[in-house]
Amino acid sequence: MLDFAILGLLHDEPRHGYELKRALGELGFWQVSFGSLYPALRRLEKQGFIEATKGEGRRKAYRMTDTGDARLGELLTDSDDGSDREFQLRLAFLGRLEPQHRLGVLEDRRTALQDRLHGARRSFKGARSSARKPDRYRMALMERRVRSTEADIAWLDELIAGERSARAGA
Amino acid sequence: MLDFAILGLLHDEPRHGYELKRALGELGFWQVSFGSLYPALRRLEKQGFIEATKGEGRRKAYRMTDTGDARLGELLTDSDDGSDREFQLRLAFLGRLEPQHRLGVLEDRRTALQDRLHGARRSFKGARSSARKPDRYRMALMERRVRSTEADIAWLDELIAGERSARAGA
DNA sequence: ATATACTTATATCGAATCGATACATCGGAG
DNA sequence: CTCCGATGTATCGATTCGATATAAGTATAT
Numbered sequence: 001m002l003d004f005a006i007l008g009l010l011h012d013e014p015r016h017g018y019e020l021k022r023a024l025g026e027l028g029f030w031q032v033s034f035g036s037l038y039p040a041l042r043r044l045e046k047q048g049f050i051e052a053t054k055g056e057g058r059r060k061a062y063r064m065t066d067t068g069d070a071r072l073g074e075l076l077t078d079s080d081d082g083s084d085r086e087f088q089l090r091l092a093f094l095g096r097l098e099p100q101h102r103l104g105v106l107e108d109r110r111t112a113l114q115d116r117l118h119g120a121r122r123s124f125k126g127a128r129s130s131a132r133k134p135d136r137y138r139m140a141l142m143e144r145r146v147r148s149t150e151a152d153i154a155w156l157d158e159l160i161a162g163e164r165s166a167r168a169g170a
Numbered sequence: 171m172l173d174f175a176i177l178g179l180l181h182d183e184p185r186h187g188y189e190l191k192r193a194l195g196e197l198g199f200w201q202v203s204f205g206s207l208y209p210a211l212r213r214l215e216k217q218g219f220i221e222a223t224k225g226e227g228r229r230k231a232y233r234m235t236d237t238g239d240a241r242l243g244e245l246l247t248d249s250d251d252g253s254d255r256e257f258q259l260r261l262a263f264l265g266r267l268e269p270q271h272r273l274g275v276l277e278d279r280r281t282a283l284q285d286r287l288h289g290a291r292r293s294f295k296g297a298r299s300s301a302r303k304p305d306r307y308r309m310a311l312m313e314r315r316v317r318s319t320e321a322d323i324a325w326l327d328e329l330i331a332g333e334r335s336a337r338a339g340a
Numbered sequence: 341a342t343a344t345a346c347t348t349a350t351a352t353c354g355a356a357t358c359g360a361t362a363c364a365t366c367g368g369a370g
Numbered sequence: 371c372t373c374c375g376a377t378g379t380a381t382c383g384a385t386t387c388g389a390t391a392t393a394a395g396t397a398t399a400t
Contacts, residue, residue, distance in 0.1 A: 135265040
């Protein structure tokens with residue numbers, strides 16, 4: 001997953017390690033550690049997806065190779081572990097994907113969230129009428145899960161609507 | 171963190187490994203893997219916080235020791251890495267904490283979420299009026315962060331209000 | 341009855357990630 | 371001039387993950 005993030009960020013422009021950490025952090029959902037980042041850069045370099053060039057001072061600027069660009073394309077279409085983080089990552093780089101494939105990504109996510117919502121509602125209602133009803137704190141946790149999933153779907157629907165009108169208007 | 175989760179779950183009643191995974195998963199925010207769980211059980215056993223007793227069939231039922239109970243108390247009050255997961259875990263076991271200390275946990279969380287909200291709003295507004303404005307997908311991500319943090323604070327405020335009236339009514 | 345497949349259950353492996361720390365340079369504040 | 375915080379690369383040990391192995395019980399279908 002970090003490979004995905006790094007390649008996505010390097011697609012825009014070459015960056016050095018520290019800057020990658022900052023840029024990824026600024027996306028808001030992943031404060032990656034150096035202990036993950038630097039080994040990942042080695043990994044990607046060894047695989048030929050990125051190249052190190054010496055930048056100003058101590059900096060090592062990494063830039064994507066053609067193979068790396070192809071790899072990013074693969075990751076954008078193929079992989080999907082269903083995690084929140086991966087979806088957010090995919091969304092951050094969705095502009096890289098051909099427009100006709102974008103809606104599918106959003107709709108797949110919507111299906112996954114619907115499933116999650118059903119599960120969350122089921123366990124909330126189940127717990128409420130259970131013999132050994134969970135305490136109010138655990139009930140609150142379940143309610144939060146229902147509500148935040150609903151909110152996420154609503155947000156996603158706006159995004160989907162925007163995508164459709166962008167497609168129509170083009 | 172897994173230690174915290176295991177001790178919290180074992181406080182209610184003895185459980186075997188597979189059951190712990192299920193119970194933790196049912197809390198809704200962490201699908202822990204066996205590759206984390208079984209080593210953690212060894213770890214806790216070696217430290218004397220839990221004890222294995224043979225249960226039905228292949229099962230190994232683990233129960234908490236007195237030292238383990240004390241350790242859970244420490245984890246409930248001391249540790250706080252500010253992560254969402256840790257808060258949710260703490261909340262799931264908040265009933266274990268003496269009532270007079272519960273409100274503080276919720277209020278600390280509220281402060282942390284307020285900080286997060288300010289950060290999220292700042293980067294959203296900053297990006298919107300930026301020279302190189304992020305694409306609509308990244309803008310949507312930022313907006314999501316703002317909204318979901320607001321929703322979380324609203325949910326937490328209900329919980330805090332409930333806690334206050336419970337304290338007053340007691 | 342018996343093959344098939346799913347759930348329960350414990351366990352381990354390698355890889356990814358984390359949090360802490362080390363170390364060095366640079367710019368600004370006191 | 372010196373101290374301090376931000377920048378920058380790097381590594382260490384511990385934790386966690388995802389995949390996989392193994393095997394027993396249980397239900398379903400043939």
